[in-house]
Amino acid sequence: MTKTIVAPSILSLDYANVSEQLKQLNESKAEWLHFDVMDGHFVPNLTFGPDLLKGFKKCTDMVMDVHIMVEDPVFFTDVFLKAGADILTFHYEACKDEKEVRMICEEIHACHAKAGVSVKPGTPISVLDPLLDVIDVVLIMSVEPGFGGQSFMEDMLEKVRYIKKQIVEQNRSTLIEIDGGINADTAKLAKAAGVDVLVAGSYVFRNDIKAAVESLL
Numbered sequence: 001m002t003k004t005i006v007a008p009s010i011l012s013l014d015y016a017n018v019s020e021q022l023k024q025l026n027e028s029k030a031e032w033l034h035f036d037v038m039d040g041h042f043v044p045n046l047t048f049g050p051d052l053l054k055g056f057k058k059c060t061d062m063v064m065d066v067h068i069m070v071e072d073p074v075f076f077t078d079v080f081l082k083a084g085a086d087i088l089t090f091h092y093e094a095c096k097d098e099k100e101v102r103m104i105c106e107e108i109h110a111c112h113a114k115a116g117v118s119v120k121p122g123t124p125i126s127v128l129d130p131l132l133d134v135i136d137v138v139l140i141m142s143v144e145p146g147f148g149g150q151s152f153m154e155d156m157l158e159k160v161r162y163i164k165k166q167i168v169e170q171n172r173s174t175l176i177e178i179d180g181g182i183n184a185d186t187a188k189l190a191k192a193a194g195v196d197v198l199v200a201g202s203y204v205f206r207n208d209i210k211a212a213v214e215s216l217l
C-alpha cells in the first residue's frame with residue numbers, strides 16, 4: 001500500500017487562534033501545509049500573500065504546498081518560490097498553452113521546488129497526459145475553487161483513476177493530490193481511487209486537529 005500524505009488547508013485555520021492551531025498541526029501527522037493563494041480574479045476570493053508564507057515557514061517544518069489560484073501564474077510563481085514554496089501548484093486553465101505549462105514547471109524545477117498543475121472540475125484531466133514528464137504533483141479540484149466547506153464532487157474520482165493509469169503506463173512518480181470536501185468518508189473513496197495527497201480544510205480545523213488528520217490516513 002502506498003503512503004498517504006495529509007495537507008491541511010490554512011484557508012480554514014482559525015486566525016484568532018493561529019499559534020495554538022499551528023502547535024497542534026506541528027504535533028499532528030500532517031506532513032504538508034496547503035497554502036491557498038487566490039487573486040480575486042481567477043477565483044472569486046482573495047487570500048494570502050508571500051509574507052504570510054514566509055511567516056509560516058518560520059513556525060513549522062511542514063512541506064509548504066502552495067496552490068496559486070491566479071490569473072497570472074508566471075508572475076506569482078516567481079513571488080512564491082522566493083517566499084519559500086516547496087511545492088508550487090498553478091492552474092492549467094490559467095496558462096496560454098501547453099508550452100507555457102511546461103515552461104512554468106521548468107522554472108519551478110530550476111528553483112529546486114516541485115511543480116504541481118491543477119485542474120478545475122470542468123477541465124478534462126487528459127490535458128495533462130503529454131505533460132506528466134514535467135509534473136511532480138497533479139492536483140485535482142473536487143470542488144469549484146474559491147472557498148472551503150463545499151461538498152465533495154464524487155465524479156472527480158474518475159479523473160483520479162484515469163491519471164493514475166497514465167502515471168503507471170508512463171512509468172512516472174507523479175503524485176495525485178485531491179482538494180475539496182475531504183473528510184474521513186471521502187478520504188477513503190479518494191485513497192481507493194489512487195490519491196496520494198489529501199488536502200483538507202474545514203474537516204481538520206473544525207475538529208480536533210490531530211485526531212482529524214489521523215482519521216484521514
Ligand SMILES: O=C(CO)[C@@H](O)[C@H](O)COP(=O)(O)O
Pocket residue numbers: 009011012034036067143144145146147148149150179180181182199200201202203
Ligand atoms: O482550494 C480550496 C478551495 O478553493 C481548498 O483548499 C479548500 O480550502 C478546501 O477546503 P475544504 O473543502 O476541505 O473545507
